[in-house]
Amino acid sequence: MKPLSSLKTVILIAALIFSGLAYAHSGAKGVIKQRMDAMSDIAKNMKIIGAMMKNGEFNALTLSASALNIQNHANQISEQFPTDSLEMPSEALPAIWVEWDDFIKIADKLGNDAGKLAGIATSSMDQNEVKTQFQLAAKSCSGCHEKFRLKK
Numbered sequence: 725m726k727p728l729s730s731l732k733t734v735i736l737i738a739a740l741i742f743s744g745l746a747y748a749h750s751g752a753k754g755v756i757k758q759r760m761d762a763m764s765d766i767a768k769n770m771k772i773i774g775a776m777m778k779n780g781e782f783n784a785l786t787l788s789a790s791a792l793n794i795q796n797h798a799n800q801i802s803e804q805f806p807t808d809s810l811e812m813p814s815e816a817l818p819a820i821w822v823e824w825d826d827f828i829k830i831a832d833k834l835g836n837d838a839g840k841l842a843g844i845a846t847s848s849m850d851q852n853e854v855k856t857q858f859q860l861a862a863k864s865c866s867g868c869h870e871k872f873r874l875k876k
């Protein structure tokens with residue numbers, strides 16, 4: 725058998741890595757899969773904005789697209805947590821339905837802060853404002869996870 729060409733090897737390895745990613749949520753179904761995917765997408769967009777601030781290359785279009793994406797996801801949180809939807813492999817905690825108002829308040833705050841971030845992108849695009857607003861949005865992630873998501 726011929727040894728694999730290096731290109732083939734690279735493709736093979738890439739395929740393995742990506743299938744690993746795709747199946748990280750295997751087992752998750754329905755609304756639980758939906759919200760896990762949504763959260764992953766939120767995280768992806770936070771990373772895009774974070775990277776932009778880190779390397780100082782501010783781009784209004786990228787910022788506004790990512791911020792609006794986060795806002796959209798945040799607005800759907802109230803529909804993605806039907807009562808007691810805790811099937812494996814969900815990391816949601818029952819506290820969500822005990823303290824629903826608080827849970828939704830944090831989701832709304834994230835939507836609000838992400839919307840403001842998009843607003844900055846289409847107005848001043850002031851880098852300090854972006855940073856402050858980004859940090860406010862990030863606080864909602866940890867604030868909500870702290871109370872409502874299983875710790876690893």
Ligand code: HEC
Binds near residue numbers: 749766814830861
């Ligand atoms: C209102 C509450 C709330 C807010 C706000 C929130 N999260 Fe989550 N997040 C959760 C819950 C609950 C889970 C667990 C969902 C499940 O496993 O069913 C979760 C799961 C996740 C996951 C894991 C998804 C997976 O693949 O299992 C990531 C990543 C994540 N959140 C990122 C973020 C980031 C980044 C932000 C802020 C921009 C954020 N979240 C804001 C409640 C929230």
